[in-house]
Amino acid sequence: MNPASVFFLEDKVHDVKLVFSESRPCFVSMREVSYGHNYWRNGLWKEYSDDRPDKVRTGPLVFEDRLAEPSGSTQDTLTVYNNPYASLNMKQQRARLPIYKNRNHVLYLCEKYRTVIIIGETGCGKSTQVPQYLLEAGWTNDGRMIGVTQPRRVAVVTLASRVAEEKEAILGQDVGYTVRFDDVTDDKTKIKYMTDGILLRELLTDPLLSKYSVIMIDEAHERTCNSDILLGLLRKVLIVRPDLRIIVSSATLDAELFRDFFELNESDDHSRDTACIMSVEGRTHPVAIYHTKTAVPNYIKATVETVLEIHKKEIPGDILVFLTGQEEVIEEEIKRRFAAEEGDHIALLNVYTMFMKNNKSRKWCGDHYLNYRGLCRADNVRAQLVRLLRRFEVPLVSARGEPGEFSEETIENGYFIE
Structure with missing residues (x-):
C-alpha cells in the first residue's frame, strides 16, 4: 500500500471515510473515534508533530480498527492497532x-x-x-x-x-x-x-x-x-x-x-x-464480572463449553481457566471437547505447574514459546484465591463437580483483579 493521507474526524455515528492515494475508499468501523492528523507509512500509523490537536485523544489503551474493503474486493481485511495514548506526554x-x-x-x-x-x-x-x-x-x-x-x-x-x-x-x-x-x-x-x-x-x-x-x-x-x-x-x-x-x-x-x-x-x-x-482503588483496564444464572452439575463440561463459545463469538484474545487440580486439566472429557470441529485449532497446554517448578523463569518460557506475563497473572490470581479462602475460612473439599454432589455457597460477590 502506498503512503496516503488519513484524517480522523469525530462524528456522531462513529464512521470514518479514508481516501488513499489510489483513490480507493475504505471505511473504518470504530468503537471510539479519535481525532488528529495522521498518515500511513510502512504499515504503521504516524502523527505529524507540527499538527497536533489541542485536546489529547482519549479511549482504551489499544483498540482495534478494522479497515474493510468495498464490497466485491478481493483484498483481505486490514487490521490496524492504534494507541490513543501515543500523543500524551509523560506527565x-x-x-x-x-x-x-x-x-x-x-x-x-x-x-x-x-x-x-x-x-x-x-x-x-x-x-x-x-x-x-x-x-x-x-x-x-x-x-x-x-x-x-x-x-x-x-x-x-x-x-x-x-x-x-x-x-x-x-x-x-x-x-x-x-x-x-x-x-x-x-x-x-x-x-x-x-x-x-x-x-x-x-x-x-x-x-x-x-x-x-x-x-x-x-x-x-x-x-x-x-x-x-x-x-x-x-x-x-x-x-x-x-x-x-x-x-x-x-x-x-x-x-x-x-x-x-x-x-x-x-x-x-x-x-x-x-x-x-x-x-x-481503580484499574488501568476495565474488568467486568459475569456469573452463571444457575448452578451447573458438571463445572468442567460447562467451563469448556463457555470457553468455546467465547472463542467463537468474541474478538481475538486470551482465555485463562482455573481448575482445582492437575488431573482435571488432562481429563479425557476436556480432550474430546477440544478435539471437536469448532476447537480443532485450539491448543490445550498444562504449563502452570512446570512454570512454578522452573522458578517462574522467563528464559524457560521463551525456550518453550510460552507467554511469561500470562503465567505471572495466573499466579497472582491463584494467590488472591488462596487469600480469600483463608480470610473467610472456607473449608477445602475435593470435588469433581459430578451430578449429585452438593457444595455450599462459598464466596458470593468476590472478584479477581487480573
Whole structure:
C-alpha cells in the first residue's frame, strides 16, 4: 500500500471515510473515534508533530480498527492497532494512573507512620509512582536514597528504565538499578531499584541501611526466603532508626498480618501506632464480572463449553481457566471437547505447574514459546484465591463437580483483579 493521507474526524455515528492515494475508499468501523492528523507509512500509523490537536485523544489503551474493503474486493481485511495514548506526554500518562489521586495521601502516611502497607490493584502505578512522589517531596534532600526491591531481575531493570524515562533522566544517574553482576548506579543516584538479595547483601556491610531514607518492598506477597528474611531484619532496623520509612506493597497481600508484624506500639493508644494500611482503588483496564444464572452439575463440561463459545463469538484474545487440580486439566472429557470441529485449532497446554517448578523463569518460557506475563497473572490470581479462602475460612473439599454432589455457597460477590 502506498503512503496516503488519513484524517480522523469525530462524528456522531462513529464512521470514518479514508481516501488513499489510489483513490480507493475504505471505511473504518470504530468503537471510539479519535481525532488528529495522521498518515500511513510502512504499515504503521504516524502523527505529524507540527499538527497536533489541542485536546489529547482519549479511549482504551489499544483498540482495534478494522479497515474493510468495498464490497466485491478481493483484498483481505486490514487490521490496524492504534494507541490513543501515543500523543500524551509523560506527565499526562502519569496523571491517568489510578494512584495519582492518592498522591497526597501516600505522602501524608509516610510522614505520620513509620511503616505503610499499600494494597493496590495490578497496574495502578504503585511500583513506579510512589518512589517518584517521595523524591518530589524531598525524601532524598539529605543525600540518602529511596530503595525499591523486587523479587526478580527483569522487574528491577524494567521498572528502573521506566522511571528514568518518566523523569527524563539517564538510567544510572538519578534513577538506577542493581542486580547480581550488574550495578547501574552512581554517587548521585536517588531512586535505586534492586532485588531483595542485593539489599540483604548491603545489610551485611551496613546493618542500619544508613544510605536509605525509604525502603519499599514491592510484591511482598511472593514471600520468598530472601524477602521474609529481609522483612524480619527491617523490623529490627526500625527500632534503632526512627527516621527510616518502610513501605510494603502488593496486589494480593494479607495486609493485617504485615501491619501487626511491623507495629511497634504495644499500648492501647492507637494515636501512637507506627504502621497503617492504605488501599488504592481503580484499574488501568476495565474488568467486568459475569456469573452463571444457575448452578451447573458438571463445572468442567460447562467451563469448556463457555470457553468455546467465547472463542467463537468474541474478538481475538486470551482465555485463562482455573481448575482445582492437575488431573482435571488432562481429563479425557476436556480432550474430546477440544478435539471437536469448532476447537480443532485450539491448543490445550498444562504449563502452570512446570512454570512454578522452573522458578517462574522467563528464559524457560521463551525456550518453550510460552507467554511469561500470562503465567505471572495466573499466579497472582491463584494467590488472591488462596487469600480469600483463608480470610473467610472456607473449608477445602475435593470435588469433581459430578451430578449429585452438593457444595455450599462459598464466596458470593468476590472478584479477581487480573
